[in-house]
Amino acid sequence: MSRLDGPVAFRGGGFAPRDRAWAAVATLVGVVVLWQAGASAGVIPTLFLPAPISIARALWSLTVSGELWKNLSVSLMRLAVGWIVGTVFGIGLGLAVGLWSAMRSPGMAIVSALFPIPKIALVPLFIIWFGIGEGSKLATLAFGVFFPTVIATAGGVDNVPRGLIRMGQSFGLSHAAIIRKIVLPAALPAILSGFRVTVSIAIVLLVAAEMIGAERGIGAFVLSAGNLYDTDNLLAGIVVLSVLGLVVSWTIGRLERIFLKWRA
């Protein structure tokens, strides 16, 4: 037999990571400062990786000359239209797959067969179908956004507590009211996390499509800067894409906070 003697040791800590907004900002600022310091000290060859100050200067002159907005505005337009089209159709099919047996297996068969195709491989085909103009770019985006949206929505609908649907039926709510007031709100958290994924996919596909055949747009701008070995402008374009991603993800975070405030 062994003896215990003394205070009981605490052992229930950890496994509770916390969000710290200041740490997120400080990390980004720190990386940029180190990068600039490295470039100024000559440790980082600016021929291969321009210093943050040169990138900032390039961004500034692009902004003043209107060059930035000229490219960014068409990109944003493509992003918005392509994403919205893919999302609307994706939520529609996702709901149908989640709600009706007649749609379920056929819908999922098509999704499973087409989802794994790298959408970039389809760009040449879309150019043949929709022409070299806007049509092929929007189709690439919409197509890329569509499948993950179907999967997120159908998964969300599958997880709607059946008891809530039965409750709606037992009070005589119409089919449409049950979908609108019970199924959609219950699936909304899953749909919104799907948005995070589809927006990043859309940005990737946007740049890819703009690199394959476009005169304007951030992708086309980055490609032409690269062709000229103009690394300042190349990096400026990449920074714009990064900021775009941050802004969009922040917006979705806000949407989640507004629409899901009941979860808190």
Place this chain on the structure above:
Amino acid sequence: MTEGLRLTVDGVGHHYGGLQVLRGISLTAEPGQVMVLVGPSGCGKSTLLGIMGGMLAPSEGVVRCAGDVPADCLNPLTYVFQDFSLLPWRTVAGNVALVLEDRLNRTDCSARVAEVLALTGLTDFAGAWPRQLSGGMRQRVGIARALAVHPACLLLDEPLSALDAQTRDLLLDEFSTLITQAGTTTIYVTHNLAEAVRLGHQIVVLSRRPGEVRDVLRVDRPLAERSAADPDLVALEQRLWRMIRDDAAVAERERIDVAS
């Protein structure tokens, strides 16, 4: 309003796949009276209640309802659920409004919401989210929502079973009053015999699975005159317990085998 519906269960049987759950059930729920269904776990009480309210199609037999429904009734057969079934993204008032808003104009809807929230003591909680409420308050929302449609028949499936013992006693008194006031036909499922003797005009004792009607006891004393300490009711509760005790013991063991 006291006219209400008569619900007649006629030769109802039910099986899930190969599992026979109910057999040869025939019962009549009298207008304006409370019928309590008691029986051991898994004997098919929820199944029978689902069949009575049209939420489940019976394998055999029919359920008929007959009687006058008040003109302002929006949903004759109305449930209260054991797990409350509240929408977490709607406030208390929003959960009640859910069952009214497509059928009443805005003014009538908020008037009815206010009326039932006052009736159930929820007025101060109209703007609260369900997650902010205790179990007892959530079930008050459940009963408020059911009363809001001015039902002709209330069907309650173990409405107090998810609550702690003290809350259950408090709500039992309130339910007794609300049910008397509403004067609707009421079917009340429970495995708690104290609830059964407090609320039932008819107490239907079901056998273990497959559930059959073992006995129907009648209690004539008005609900308003019953109390937890009433010696007659305590004696009746003990009689009921003797009747279902052995079944309950067997049923409890059975569930372990069947559990999947």
